[in-house]
Amino acid sequence: MLVALLVRVFFLQAEDGIRDLVRSRGLGDVYKRQFLKYALCRVVSAAVVIRRQREDGRVTVALASLPDPDQPAMAERDLLTRFLTQLGQEEPKPQLVGFNSRTADVPILVQRGIIQGVAAGAFCHRPNKPWEGVDYFHKNSEWHVDVKEIVSGWGKGTPSLHELAAAGGIPGKMGTTGDDVLGLWLAGDVRRIVEYNQYDALTTYLVWLRTALFAGLLSPQGHADEEQRLRDMLGRRVAAGESHLQLYLDKWQALSGPGWATVG
Secondary structure, eight states, X not given: OEEEEEEEEEEOSOHHHHHHHHHXXXXXXXXXXXXXXXXXXXXXXXXXXXXXXXTTSOEEEEEEEESOTTSOOOOHHHHHHHHHHHHHHOSSOOEXXXXXXXXXXXXXXXXXXXXXXXXXXXXXXXXXXGGGSOOSSSTTOTTEEEHHHXXXXXXXXXXOHHHHHHHTTOOOOOSOOHHHHHHHHHTTOHHHHHHHHXXXXXXXXXXXXXXXXHXXXXXXXXXXHHHHHHHHHHHHHHHTTOTHHHHHHHHHHHHHOTTOOOOO
């Protein structure tokens, strides 16, 4: 099973607290764009695309996210516990795939999990030697693939996820950026935060598929089949009432041009 892992973090302080903190440092009112260390942030949403290959060879793909936008916002400890427990208890263990996940997503989960008193032993379990089992933390482990590390070399030419996706005909940002999310959180608009997170998870997954095609892990036909599975899944979700996913499909179609397959 392959999981495209994406986590978004936002400021812990209330609005007045953020303003006071930033003003005290002589930074005026640009508080929405100030970077805080991960330990001082709060995880309010997590989203994953999950690809499973059954023993009979059948492949399924799903989109999952927290919190439920129709419910009150989850306490951070509850969100982290549920997310990490489900990942840790999956059998067989999933491979994690992300974009900047080794530098951002996983350290965020670890730091905030420690601060919140979360018990995530199954997720954190490491073998005696990296090649003897699943290890999400060893820098050379194939159980955690950071696509940004593969494509960048960490030089000036390093693309953002949005840049890499948009240049390749894959939807990037969908009207909301990271700079907007604090305002959404303070306004209580959890739904738009979750939708934004889902869009980024889908984009991460599509970029990973393109990377797998480049590396020879997928044939051109296999890559086309994987994309069609994703379209079909999104089409079913739209039919079930998740209209925001139609916006993603429409953007994907517009960027893809000729050859777009009909959603089934």
